[in-house]
Amino acid sequence: MNTHPYLRAYMAGTAVPTMMLLVVLTAFLIARYTFHIPIPIERAIIFPMALVPNIFGVWNMFYLWLRPRPHLPIGLHGAILPFILAPIGFALATCSGFLAATSGGLVWFHEVVIPYAFLAAGFAFALIAYYLVWKYLVSFFNEVLGIG
């Protein structure tokens, strides 16, 4: 399997967020209809559905391109991604009207208040999550598709 390695890298990269999309959608539906958190699903789903899988795919293609050159291990390579995704996500959420920056902190979905003090901790957790996902899941799919 030596053909189209970048296409395979893209597919391996998109696999995890595409699978996660079902979990995300289910959780959004439960949050909205069971716990009555006013999540505008049709707007909130744009980022995890349209952007995140594509960016994962492109980031994995970039990893493949870096492979013959000096590069970071795949876990750390993935842990860089929140630095790109978080600003895009925040911008999109603000434009879509379900994220507001107030004096008390960031208000998500008009309900969930995250104080600014917790933002750094939250971002650190995001780095950990991405590190683990890339090190174990994306790397696994890379191996399955013969580019590991």
Add this chain to the structure above:
Amino acid sequence: MTKREINKQEMDKKKQERLADLLKHSLTPMNRELDRDLWPKMLQRLDQGARNRNWFAVLFSPSAMSSVPWFDWALLAALIIGICLFPRSIPVWLYQF
């Protein structure tokens, strides 16, 4: 040595030679080196074994789990504890995925 004894000795010698000849023909010659490389066949068998297994089973197999270093388990534990302490942040997490 009598003539009879000489005859007997010759007969034994002939018998031994015949026996040696039969043995030589019945046994295949032994190669000191193998006439083929077994490693590609071994790789093929390993690959076939891996293909037959479900990818989900491979991902969560005991051997895969045991190869995870302790600090990655610690990071996963920290992540789970963080989510348990702040369950209302779950939608935000999911949004970022």
